[in-house]
Amino acid sequence: MNADASAALAAVPPATAAEPERGAWDRYRPWRRPVEIAFWVVLFAINAAAGTLTSIIDIHRYGLDIPDWAPLVWETSSCATALALVPALVWFTRAVPLQLDGWRRTLALHLLASVVWSVLHVVGMVAIRQAVYASVGERYELGGWGINLVYEYLKDARSYGYMVLWIEGYRLLLRRLQGEASVLAPPDDLPEPAQPERPERFLVRKLGKEFLVAANEVEWLQASSNYVNLRVRGRDYPLRSTMAAIEGQLDPGRFARVHRSYIVNLDCVGEIEPLESGDARITMRDGSQVPCSRRYRAALRRERRAG
Structure with missing residues (x-):
């Protein structure tokens, strides 16, 4: 973990590592x-x-x-x-x-x-x-x-x-x-792992302030140009990454790819509605909706049953 990230993690206890109040x-x-x-x-x-x-x-x-x-x-x-x-x-x-x-x-x-x-x-x-x-x-x-x-x-x-x-x-x-998000880096004094570690928290920088977001609080991820937006409690935080790169770091038991541009947290999925086209519409627990393409629909059904 780099110095800034380590300091932020040490300074913010779990009770206060929360989203800042309503701002600009x-x-x-x-x-x-x-x-x-x-x-x-x-x-x-x-x-x-x-x-x-x-x-x-x-x-x-x-x-x-x-x-x-x-x-x-x-x-x-x-x-x-x-x-x-x-x-x-x-x-x-x-x-x-x-x-x-x-x-x-x-x-x-x-x-x-x-x-x-x-x-x-x-x-x-x-x-x-x-x-x-x-x-x-x-x-x-x-x-x-x-x-x-x-x-x-x-x-x-x-x-x-x-x-x-x-x-x-x-x-x-x-x-x-x-607020821009970044994956907390591993400590500088540890060897880099052969496989990328799964991030437990994301560090969000917002107007000069920093706070932590737990990975399991991310409801879904959406590709947006050269960023991936992390949806957390109704807010989007852009992470400079590609969908393929961040998908390889997420826990496959918790997160599932459902569309070319979307990854969802299975714990936050409310229901899946099949469509006549063969695709599906996912309704999250907060009522928001995410598209699911037919390519990923069968795999999502299996993962839901396994969960």
């Missing part, structure tokens, strides 16, 4: 989705307003024969299309998170994604502009598509990078609020 994460969680949606809407609305105002000022400064409504159409079409693409970007960053391991592959995938983002952005905003122009009896043309796609990509690539960095930074902040 619990207060923020009910507001998380509306806050995130509002952030993106406000961000793009401000960009559209600022871009429109800047363009109108430039038009009047240089005496260009362009109606004042045109910059509003240009900016709102661009921002509306980018806003519509945000959910896809959020999904992609979950599938390909920024990480040092395999950074070349990650960078290549994000460069490719930035090209796709830019093309979709240009096609979407041009379609909106053409529709608006046509409604007032005008015609909108982008011009040379080749050079304009390159021009737009140079702008979109920067926007893509800023958004990815913001998303990853925001997720890092959420993990700090939520």
Whole structure:
């Protein structure tokens, strides 16, 4: 066990090694989705307003024969299309998170994604502009598509990078609020075992504080990008690991794999409901539900009978 973990274990007796009181994460969680949606809407609305105002000022400064409504159409079409693409970007960053391991592959995938983002952005905003122009009896043309796609990509690539960095930074902040878990390491003065030891406790760091969670208190585990979320008494604590790695460390008599993305604590399973598809739905003792794929359903039934 490393020095920090040893100190934490020695300092926290079983009676006090419990979950901290309701904090910032619990207060923020009910507001998380509306806050995130509002952030993106406000961000793009401000960009559209600022871009429109800047363009109108430039038009009047240089005496260009362009109606004042045109910059509003240009900016709102661009921002509306980018806003519509945000959910896809959020999904992609979950599938390909920024990480040092395999950074070349990650960078290549994000460069490719930035090209796709830019093309979709240009096609979407041009379609909106053409529709608006046509409604007032005008015609909108982008011009040379080749050079304009390159021009737009140079702008979109920067926007893509800023958004990815913001998303990853925001997720890092959420993990700090939520609390990150780690497996307590073996003592430094002991030889490393040939097989990974089964963790009896997880050390959770949350906003500069540490507390312990017993492994048998984990109700289920869910894969989430390059993390595995530990569900404990209604809260999720991200553990930097893979499902395969953590599954190999858990007690097979207590924990069972029920899905590609889920492992459940058999002591916390309430009932298993078969589905027509051959899969099943697991209802935990606290009323929450976890999917069970047909691949693991028979093994889960045997383990339940054995328990």
